[in-house]
Amino acid sequence: xxxxxxxxxxxxxxxxxxxxxxxxxxxxxxxxxxxxxxxxxxxxxxxxxxxxxxxxxxxxxxxxxxxxxxxxxxxxxxxxxxxxxxxxxxxxxxxxxxxxxxxxxxxxxxxxxxxxxxxxxxxxxxxxxxxxxxxxxxxxxxxxxxxxxxxxxxxxxxxxxxxxxxxxxxxxxxxxxxxxxxxxxxxxxxxxxxxxxxxxxxxxxxxxxxxxxxxxxxxxxxxxxxxxxxxxxxxxxxxxxxxxxxxxxxxxxxxxxxxxxxxxxxxxxxxxxxxxxxxxxxxxxxxxxxxxxxxxxxxxxxxxxxxxxxxxxxxxxxxxxxxxxxxxxxxxxxxxxxxxxxxxxxxxxxxxxxxxxxxxxxxxxxxxxxxxxxxxxxxxxxxxxxxxxxxxxxxxxxxxxxxxxxxxxxxx
Amino acid sequence: xxxxxxxxxxxxxxxxxxxxxxxxxxxxxxxxxxxxxxxxxxxxxxxxxxxxxxxxxxxxxxxxxxxxxxxxxxxxxxxxxxxxxxxxxxxxxxxxxxxxxxxxxxxxxxxxxxxxxxxxxxxxxxxxxxxxxxxxxxxxxxxxxxxxxxxxxxxxxxxxxxxxxxxxxxxxxxxxxxxxxxxxxxxxxxxxxxxxxxxxxxxxxxxxxxxxxxxxxxxxxxxxxxxxxxxxxxxxxxxxxxxxxx
Numbered sequence: 001x002x003x004x005x006x007x008x009x010x011x012x013x014x015x016x017x018x019x020x021x022x023x024x025x026x027x028x029x030x031x032x033x034x035x036x037x038x039x040x041x042x043x044x045x046x047x048x049x050x051x052x053x054x055x056x057x058x059x060x061x062x063x064x065x066x067x068x069x070x071x072x073x074x075x076x077x078x079x080x081x082x083x084x085x086x087x088x089x090x091x092x093x094x095x096x097x098x099x100x101x102x103x104x105x106x107x108x109x110x111x112x113x114x115x116x117x118x119x120x121x122x123x124x125x126x127x128x129x130x131x132x133x134x135x136x137x138x139x140x141x142x143x144x145x146x147x148x149x150x151x152x153x154x155x156x157x158x159x160x161x162x163x164x165x166x167x168x169x170x171x172x173x174x175x176x177x178x179x180x181x182x183x184x185x186x187x188x189x190x191x192x193x194x195x196x197x198x199x200x201x202x203x204x205x206x207x208x209x210x211x212x213x214x215x216x217x218x219x220x221x222x223x224x225x226x227x228x229x230x231x232x233x234x235x236x237x238x239x240x241x242x243x244x245x246x247x248x249x250x251x252x253x254x255x256x257x258x259x260x261x262x263x264x265x266x267x268x269x270x271x272x273x274x275x276x277x278x279x280x281x282x283x284x285x286x287x288x289x290x291x292x293x294x295x296x297x298x299x300x301x302x303x304x305x306x307x308x309x310x311x312x313x314x315x316x317x318x319x320x321x322x323x324x325x326x327x328x329x330x331x332x333x334x335x336x337x338x339x340x341x342x343x344x345x346x347x348x349x350x351x352x353x354x355x356x357x358x359x360x361x362x363x364x365x366x367x368x369x370x371x372x373x374x375x376x377x378x379x380x381x382x383x384x385x386x387x388x389x390x391x392x393x394x395x396x397x398x399x400x401x402x403x404x405x406x407x408x409x410x411x412x
Numbered sequence: 413x414x415x416x417x418x419x420x421x422x423x424x425x426x427x428x429x430x431x432x433x434x435x436x437x438x439x440x441x442x443x444x445x446x447x448x449x450x451x452x453x454x455x456x457x458x459x460x461x462x463x464x465x466x467x468x469x470x471x472x473x474x475x476x477x478x479x480x481x482x483x484x485x486x487x488x489x490x491x492x493x494x495x496x497x498x499x500x501x502x503x504x505x506x507x508x509x510x511x512x513x514x515x516x517x518x519x520x521x522x523x524x525x526x527x528x529x530x531x532x533x534x535x536x537x538x539x540x541x542x543x544x545x546x547x548x549x550x551x552x553x554x555x556x557x558x559x560x561x562x563x564x565x566x567x568x569x570x571x572x573x574x575x576x577x578x579x580x581x582x583x584x585x586x587x588x589x590x591x592x593x594x595x596x597x598x599x600x601x602x603x604x605x606x607x608x609x610x611x612x613x614x615x616x617x618x619x620x621x622x623x624x625x626x627x628x629x630x631x632x633x634x635x636x637x638x639x640x641x642x643x644x645x646x647x648x649x650x651x652x653x654x655x656x657x658x
Contacts, residue, residue, distance in 0.1 A: 002528055005525050009525075012514075016513050318509060319511055321509075322509045322511070322522075323522070323526075324470075324494065324497075325468070325470065325497060325503050325509075326497065326498060326503065326522055326523035326526065326570070326574075327494050327495065327497050327498020327499070327523050327526040327527065327574075328494060328526050329490070329491045329494040329495075329526075330490060330491070330494075331491070332494075332526060404471075405470045406465050406470050406471055409470075409505070409509065
């Protein structure tokens with residue numbers, strides 16, 4: 001007996017008991033839909049964290065000048081200057097086995113003015129390493145040239161938000177803006193990065209050569225003398241354990257700052273990647289947990305199928321006997337009931353996929369969560385549903401196939 | 413008719429009932445010629461049902477041999493028996509055993525499904541058999557829309573659709589009123605005249621009278637094997653006062 005004929009019998013049997021078939025499928029439908037929704041929400045959350053890591057630059061670590069504790073009251077991190085440009089170069093040079101780059105930066109706030117427009121923003125004095133460490137690329141224009149760094153040239157590279165605020169749709173390249181009365185020629189515009197994990201607009205930024213920032217814009221002579229910087233951003237080499245790198249950097253800085261054992265660090269080290277990695281891990285665990293819970297409902301749906309198939313086999317004992325009498329082999333009967341169970345679970349699975357996709361989109365729209373539908377998860381849950389059909393359908397089908405035709409025919 | 417359709421030698425069957433072995437059939441030997449019409453009679457527990465199950469290849473004997481259409485079938489594996497039933501034997505049951513919510517046509521073509529025939533071939537054959545039993549008009553009816561006699565005709569069409577050598581009828585008139593019963597017997601006689609061997613189980617002497625050989629079972633043995641000059645069911649039917657036909 002061919003497969004299509006068996007399938008036709010199975011479909012017919014399911015059609016005859018429409019309500020029962022629908023209720024049996026419901027378990028699988030809910031299970032599959034739940035799995036799909038959970039995976040969509042879970043992987044959406046993870047994708048968001050991943051995007052954030054990317055926006056920061058991969059494997060990023062930051063060193064801040066520590067708060068001073070001289071007067072007993074701690075000042076905020078980064079407001080005093082205990083680390084210097086030379087610390088950054090030392091890190092880059094001496095720890096090149098674990099560090100891919102170290103970029104010193106000086107930070108300041110101020111109005112940036114162009115014609116009648118102005119915009120309040122944060123500016124950073126940076127070296128060329130900064131672009132690599134933070135993984136900035138340019139939308140237009142160029143990076144700083146060495147001569148501009150050495151000569152404290154009055155040039156700037158601006159972020160997308162600043163560009164839009166001041167220039168609208170026009171190109172800012174070669175336009176002259178002012179920060180704290182210093183005229184700066186814009187030589188480049190950064191490619192957009194979006195939001196930071198903390199919700200800050202990463203594109204709301206102006207980058208200056210570090211020399212320009214220190215000597216011309218911030219203008220603090222004390223700073224100029226010590227070549228102090230507010231922070232050093234460090235990119236850890238690919239494949240290097242970030243904790244190992246962190247320890248090496250700490251060790252080097254303590255040595256350079258001549259700190260005795262037992263003395264507190266005069267700098268603060270933050271391993272951003274690690275923090276985000278932890279968040280990603282926890283969201284992955286959450287997604288797995290949710291998917292596991294959803295799979296339980298799939299399992300329950302499978303048991304529902306087995307239950308109904310057992311009832312169906314008992315109910316149709318005479319039919320089985322008759323089919324055996326007119327020439328069905330035990331295998332024919334087994335296949336008939338197995339295909340019936342698989343059809344139930346597959347149709348349930350497909351309906352569940354559609355429902356799950358719709359549900360995920362709806363949740364995404366209502367709750368404002370990022371949703372990521374995955375083809376793998378879809379395929380996996382449908383095959384899982386089919387597998388459940390086979391697994392839970394096999395026992396009832398075997399019961400049917402093993403019936404003695406005589407007993408089955410005599411069944412009332 | 414050279415070789416007999418059925419040859420049975422020392423056929424025995426025991427059932428295990430708890431600790432004890434219950435002999436249901438104790439060494440039956442007989443032959444049934446092609447084209448004959450045999451009635452099997454006997455009280456409950458006489459072994460006639462066991463005999464019929466063995467004839468129908470629904471069960472295997474504990475001992476003895478069974479040749480059906482020249483082939484020794486008493487030791488065949490289950491799948492081979494299924495194929496044998498499908499090709500050589502047509503069953504007619506007391507309670508029709510039609511699939512509910514399934515058209516007469518689909519019921520009749522059921523055995524062909526297990527032969528791997530195409531849908532078109534199945535349809536052609538089933539239509540032809542339904543015509544033969546006089547139900548050409550009701551092919552799309554479900555069993556619940558048919559009278560008992562009509563249902564039994566559908567069942568007979570189903571038994572015939574595979575061109576079997578043997579039709580086994582287990583009390584085919586048992587669930588029908590006497591007039592309809594005679595109609596069914598007339599149909600079976602007609603099919604028999606067309607060459608099909610019929611073996612029939614019945615309690616009723618009136619029904620057995622339409623066969624040309626009557627075998628009596630008692631305690632698992634054949635106690636009587638008589639030749640009978642068959643009554644013509646068609647003539648009996650004509651003699652009956654006209655009634656609303658089934």
